[in-house]
Amino acid sequence: MLKKDGHVHTPYCPHGTTDLLEDYIKMAIIEGFQSLSFTEHAPLPLGFKDPTPLQDSAMKMGELEDYIQKIQKFKNKYKNKIEINLGLEVDYIKEYSGETKKFLNEYGKYLDDSILSVHFLYLKNSYFCLDYDEHTFGEMVKLTGSLQKLHQLYYDEVLHSIKSDLGKYKPKRIGHLTLVNKFQKLYHITFSTEEMISKILFAIKEQGMEIDYNVAGLRKEFCGETYPSSSVVELAIKQKIPLIYGSDAHSARDVGKNYFHYDSLT
Numbered sequence: 001m002l003k004k005d006g007h008v009h010t011p012y013c014p015h016g017t018t019d020l021l022e023d024y025i026k027m028a029i030i031e032g033f034q035s036l037s038f039t040e041h042a043p044l045p046l047g048f049k050d051p052t053p054l055q056d057s058a059m060k061m062g063e064l065e066d067y068i069q070k071i072q073k074f075k076n077k078y079k080n081k082i083e084i085n086l087g088l089e090v091d092y093i094k095e096y097s098g099e100t101k102k103f104l105n106e107y108g109k110y111l112d113d114s115i116l117s118v119h120f121l122y123l124k125n126s127y128f129c130l131d132y133d134e135h136t137f138g139e140m141v142k143l144t145g146s147l148q149k150l151h152q153l154y155y156d157e158v159l160h161s162i163k164s165d166l167g168k169y170k171p172k173r174i175g176h177l178t179l180v181n182k183f184q185k186l187y188h189i190t191f192s193t194e195e196m197i198s199k200i201l202f203a204i205k206e207q208g209m210e211i212d213y214n215v216a217g218l219r220k221e222f223c224g225e226t227y228p229s230s231s232v233v234e235l236a237i238k239q240k241i242p243l244i245y246g247s248d249a250h251s252a253r254d255v256g257k258n259y260f261h262y263d264s265l266t
Contacts, residue, residue, distance in 0.1 A: 004035035005256055007246025012040050012067050014056035016250035023252035031256035037085040037113040038071050045096035051127045068110050085112035090171050092118050092161035101166045108169020117175030118157045137183045148191045154180040155196040162203040173210040176227035185222040205239050215258040216248035
Protein backbone atom coordinates (compact mmCIF):
# COMPACT_ATOMS: atom_id res chain seq x y z
CA MET A 1 0.00 0.00 0.00
CA LEU A 2 1.43 3.39 -1.04
CA LYS A 3 1.72 5.72 1.92
CA LYS A 4 0.74 9.06 0.45
CA ASP A 5 -0.11 12.52 1.72
CA GLY A 6 -2.22 13.91 -1.11
CA HIS A 7 -3.03 17.39 0.24
CA VAL A 8 -0.16 19.60 1.38
CA HIS A 9 0.33 23.37 1.21
CA THR A 10 3.48 25.46 0.93
CA PRO A 11 5.06 28.84 1.76
CA TYR A 12 3.19 30.14 -1.30
CA CYS A 13 -0.01 30.01 0.77
CA PRO A 14 -0.60 33.55 2.10
CA HIS A 15 -2.61 32.30 5.08
CA GLY A 16 -0.12 29.56 5.95
CA THR A 17 3.40 29.54 7.38
CA THR A 18 6.77 30.43 5.92
CA ASP A 19 8.14 26.90 6.38
CA LEU A 20 10.38 26.00 3.47
CA LEU A 21 9.18 23.65 0.74
CA GLU A 22 12.06 21.34 1.55
CA ASP A 23 10.96 21.19 5.20
CA TYR A 24 7.65 19.64 4.09
CA ILE A 25 9.51 17.07 2.03
CA LYS A 26 11.92 16.18 4.82
CA MET A 27 9.05 15.72 7.26
CA ALA A 28 7.23 13.43 4.82
CA ILE A 29 10.37 11.29 4.51
CA ILE A 30 10.80 11.15 8.30
CA GLU A 31 7.17 10.04 8.64
CA GLY A 32 7.74 7.22 6.14
CA PHE A 33 5.69 8.59 3.24
CA GLN A 34 6.41 7.32 -0.24
CA SER A 35 4.42 10.00 -2.05
CA LEU A 36 3.68 13.67 -1.38
CA SER A 37 1.37 15.96 -3.36
CA PHE A 38 1.84 19.69 -3.10
CA THR A 39 -1.62 21.14 -3.70
CA GLU A 40 -1.29 24.87 -3.12
CA HIS A 41 -4.39 27.05 -3.50
CA ALA A 42 -4.49 27.96 -7.17
CA PRO A 43 -4.79 31.65 -8.08
CA LEU A 44 -8.43 32.66 -7.91
CA PRO A 45 -10.28 33.09 -11.21
CA LEU A 46 -9.71 36.25 -13.20
CA GLY A 47 -12.27 38.85 -12.13
CA PHE A 48 -13.14 37.18 -8.82
CA LYS A 49 -12.52 39.27 -5.71
CA ASP A 50 -11.42 37.33 -2.64
CA PRO A 51 -14.01 38.14 0.08
CA THR A 52 -11.71 37.45 3.04
CA PRO A 53 -10.53 40.54 4.98
CA LEU A 54 -6.87 40.17 3.97
CA GLN A 55 -7.64 38.66 0.56
CA ASP A 56 -5.24 35.86 1.41
CA SER A 57 -7.15 32.76 0.29
CA ALA A 58 -4.81 31.78 -2.54
CA MET A 59 -1.44 32.39 -4.12
CA LYS A 60 -1.14 35.24 -6.59
CA MET A 61 -0.95 34.59 -10.31
CA GLY A 62 2.52 36.12 -10.43
CA GLU A 63 3.82 33.41 -8.08
CA LEU A 64 2.53 30.41 -10.03
CA GLU A 65 5.45 29.90 -12.39
CA ASP A 66 7.95 30.10 -9.53
CA TYR A 67 5.85 27.56 -7.59
CA ILE A 68 5.90 25.19 -10.55
CA GLN A 69 9.64 25.55 -11.11
CA LYS A 70 10.53 25.07 -7.44
CA ILE A 71 8.53 21.87 -7.08
CA GLN A 72 9.88 20.50 -10.36
CA LYS A 73 13.38 21.08 -8.96
CA PHE A 74 12.60 19.18 -5.78
CA LYS A 75 10.89 16.38 -7.70
CA ASN A 76 14.22 15.71 -9.36
CA LYS A 77 16.33 16.23 -6.23
CA TYR A 78 14.35 13.75 -4.14
CA LYS A 79 13.33 11.29 -6.86
CA ASN A 80 15.22 8.44 -5.20
CA LYS A 81 13.69 9.08 -1.77
CA ILE A 82 10.06 10.08 -2.31
CA GLU A 83 7.61 10.67 -5.15
CA ILE A 84 6.71 14.37 -5.27
CA ASN A 85 3.62 15.43 -7.18
CA LEU A 86 3.07 18.93 -8.49
CA GLY A 87 -0.52 19.96 -7.96
CA LEU A 88 -3.01 22.64 -7.02
CA GLU A 89 -6.12 22.96 -4.93
CA VAL A 90 -8.50 24.55 -7.40
CA ASP A 91 -11.48 26.52 -6.13
CA TYR A 92 -14.75 25.73 -7.84
CA ILE A 93 -16.83 28.89 -8.15
CA LYS A 94 -19.79 28.15 -10.38
CA GLU A 95 -20.09 31.62 -11.84
CA TYR A 96 -16.39 31.58 -12.79
CA SER A 97 -16.14 28.05 -14.15
CA GLY A 98 -15.28 29.35 -17.61
CA GLU A 99 -12.28 31.24 -16.27
CA THR A 100 -11.23 28.18 -14.25
CA LYS A 101 -11.39 26.00 -17.35
CA LYS A 102 -9.19 28.46 -19.25
CA PHE A 103 -6.69 28.45 -16.39
CA LEU A 104 -6.55 24.65 -16.32
CA ASN A 105 -6.21 24.47 -20.10
CA GLU A 106 -3.09 26.63 -19.78
CA TYR A 107 -1.46 25.16 -16.69
CA GLY A 108 -2.95 21.68 -16.37
CA LYS A 109 -0.18 20.12 -18.44
CA TYR A 110 2.24 20.78 -15.57
CA LEU A 111 0.08 19.13 -12.91
CA ASP A 112 0.41 15.58 -11.59
CA ASP A 113 -2.29 15.49 -8.92
CA SER A 114 -4.86 18.14 -7.99
CA ILE A 115 -7.92 18.78 -5.87
CA LEU A 116 -11.23 20.51 -6.63
CA SER A 117 -12.72 22.28 -3.61
CA VAL A 118 -15.61 24.54 -2.67
CA HIS A 119 -14.78 27.37 -0.26
CA PHE A 120 -16.84 30.26 -1.62
CA LEU A 121 -20.60 30.63 -1.83
CA TYR A 122 -22.68 33.44 -3.32
CA LEU A 123 -25.32 34.85 -0.98
CA LYS A 124 -27.38 38.04 -1.29
CA ASN A 125 -25.20 39.62 -3.99
CA SER A 126 -21.90 38.82 -2.23
CA TYR A 127 -19.41 35.98 -1.97
CA PHE A 128 -18.48 34.49 1.40
CA CYS A 129 -15.67 32.15 2.40
CA LEU A 130 -17.44 29.27 4.12
CA ASP A 131 -14.58 28.20 6.38
CA TYR A 132 -13.02 31.58 7.17
CA ASP A 133 -14.24 31.79 10.78
CA GLU A 134 -17.25 31.04 12.95
CA HIS A 135 -18.56 34.61 12.67
CA THR A 136 -18.63 34.52 8.87
CA PHE A 137 -20.26 31.12 9.02
CA GLY A 138 -22.94 32.45 11.38
CA GLU A 139 -23.64 35.32 9.00
CA MET A 140 -24.05 32.84 6.18
CA VAL A 141 -26.56 30.86 8.25
CA LYS A 142 -28.59 34.02 8.80
CA LEU A 143 -28.49 35.00 5.14
CA THR A 144 -29.64 31.58 3.93
CA GLY A 145 -32.34 31.35 6.60
CA SER A 146 -31.18 28.24 8.43
CA LEU A 147 -28.25 25.90 8.95
CA GLN A 148 -30.00 23.25 6.90
CA LYS A 149 -30.39 25.61 3.94
CA LEU A 150 -26.71 26.52 4.11
CA HIS A 151 -25.79 22.84 4.07
CA GLN A 152 -28.03 22.32 1.07
CA LEU A 153 -26.45 25.27 -0.74
CA TYR A 154 -22.95 24.00 -0.04
CA TYR A 155 -23.67 20.44 -1.11
CA ASP A 156 -25.44 21.66 -4.25
CA GLU A 157 -22.27 23.56 -5.14
CA VAL A 158 -20.11 20.49 -4.48
CA LEU A 159 -22.42 18.42 -6.68
CA HIS A 160 -22.19 21.03 -9.40
CA SER A 161 -18.38 20.96 -9.17
CA ILE A 162 -18.36 17.20 -9.68
CA LYS A 163 -20.52 17.45 -12.78
CA SER A 164 -18.84 20.57 -14.17
CA ASP A 165 -16.96 20.68 -17.45
CA LEU A 166 -13.54 22.05 -16.61
CA GLY A 167 -11.77 20.37 -19.50
CA LYS A 168 -9.30 17.50 -19.67
CA TYR A 169 -7.20 18.83 -16.78
CA LYS A 170 -10.06 18.98 -14.30
CA PRO A 171 -8.85 17.75 -10.87
CA LYS A 172 -9.92 14.19 -10.18
CA ARG A 173 -10.27 14.50 -6.41
CA ILE A 174 -12.97 16.35 -4.45
CA GLY A 175 -11.49 18.29 -1.54
CA HIS A 176 -12.70 18.16 2.09
CA LEU A 177 -16.18 16.98 1.13
CA THR A 178 -17.89 17.94 4.40
CA LEU A 179 -16.15 21.28 5.01
CA VAL A 180 -19.54 22.73 5.94
CA ASN A 181 -19.17 20.81 9.23
CA LYS A 182 -16.13 22.85 10.31
CA PHE A 183 -18.12 24.70 13.01
CA GLN A 184 -20.48 21.89 13.98
CA LYS A 185 -19.75 22.20 17.71
CA LEU A 186 -21.22 25.69 17.56
CA TYR A 187 -23.86 25.04 14.92
CA HIS A 188 -25.32 21.65 15.78
CA ILE A 189 -26.67 19.59 12.91
CA THR A 190 -30.16 18.37 13.86
CA PHE A 191 -31.21 17.26 10.37
CA SER A 192 -30.23 14.47 8.03
CA THR A 193 -27.74 15.09 5.23
CA GLU A 194 -27.96 11.52 3.97
CA GLU A 195 -29.83 12.36 0.78
CA MET A 196 -27.40 15.16 -0.12
CA ILE A 197 -24.35 13.00 0.58
CA SER A 198 -25.80 10.07 -1.37
CA LYS A 199 -26.24 12.22 -4.47
CA ILE A 200 -22.68 13.45 -4.20
CA LEU A 201 -21.19 9.98 -3.75
CA PHE A 202 -23.21 8.69 -6.71
CA ALA A 203 -21.89 11.54 -8.88
CA ILE A 204 -18.29 10.99 -7.72
CA LYS A 205 -18.58 7.29 -8.55
CA GLU A 206 -20.18 8.05 -11.91
CA GLN A 207 -17.42 10.53 -12.81
CA GLY A 208 -14.65 8.16 -11.71
CA MET A 209 -13.31 10.65 -9.17
CA GLU A 210 -11.67 10.36 -5.75
CA ILE A 211 -12.35 11.84 -2.32
CA ASP A 212 -9.86 13.82 -0.27
CA TYR A 213 -9.77 12.03 3.10
CA ASN A 214 -8.82 15.20 4.92
CA VAL A 215 -7.81 15.10 8.58
CA ALA A 216 -7.56 18.88 9.08
CA GLY A 217 -10.94 18.92 10.83
CA LEU A 218 -9.41 16.99 13.72
CA ARG A 219 -7.20 20.02 14.35
CA LYS A 220 -10.07 22.53 14.22
CA GLU A 221 -11.49 23.69 17.53
CA PHE A 222 -15.14 23.57 16.51
CA CYS A 223 -15.07 20.50 14.25
CA GLY A 224 -13.30 17.49 15.78
CA GLU A 225 -13.69 15.05 12.89
CA THR A 226 -12.25 14.31 9.47
CA TYR A 227 -13.67 15.64 6.21
CA PRO A 228 -15.62 13.51 5.44
CA SER A 229 -16.74 11.86 8.68
CA SER A 230 -16.31 8.14 9.30
CA SER A 231 -19.95 7.43 8.41
CA VAL A 232 -19.51 9.02 4.98
CA VAL A 233 -16.19 7.22 4.54
CA GLU A 234 -17.93 3.90 5.13
CA LEU A 235 -20.52 4.72 2.46
CA ALA A 236 -17.75 5.66 0.03
CA ILE A 237 -15.85 2.45 0.70
CA LYS A 238 -18.99 0.39 0.04
CA GLN A 239 -19.21 2.09 -3.35
CA LYS A 240 -15.49 1.46 -3.97
CA ILE A 241 -14.72 5.17 -4.26
CA PRO A 242 -11.01 5.83 -3.69
CA LEU A 243 -10.17 7.97 -0.66
CA ILE A 244 -6.77 9.65 -0.57
CA TYR A 245 -5.36 10.72 2.79
CA GLY A 246 -4.64 14.44 3.01
CA SER A 247 -3.09 16.21 5.99
CA ASP A 248 -4.03 19.61 4.50
CA ALA A 249 -0.83 20.74 6.18
CA HIS A 250 -0.10 24.46 6.17
CA SER A 251 3.10 23.90 8.14
CA ALA A 252 5.81 21.26 7.84
CA ARG A 253 5.04 19.80 11.27
CA ASP A 254 1.52 18.83 10.15
CA VAL A 255 2.61 16.71 7.18
CA GLY A 256 1.29 13.22 7.80
CA LYS A 257 -0.40 14.26 11.04
CA ASN A 258 -3.23 11.96 12.22
CA TYR A 259 -2.40 9.54 9.43
CA PHE A 260 -4.34 6.32 9.25
CA HIS A 261 -5.59 4.52 6.21
CA TYR A 262 -9.33 4.84 5.61
CA ASP A 263 -9.96 1.11 5.36
CA SER A 264 -9.07 0.81 9.05
CA LEU A 265 -12.47 2.35 9.80
CA THR A 266 -14.41 -0.62 8.44
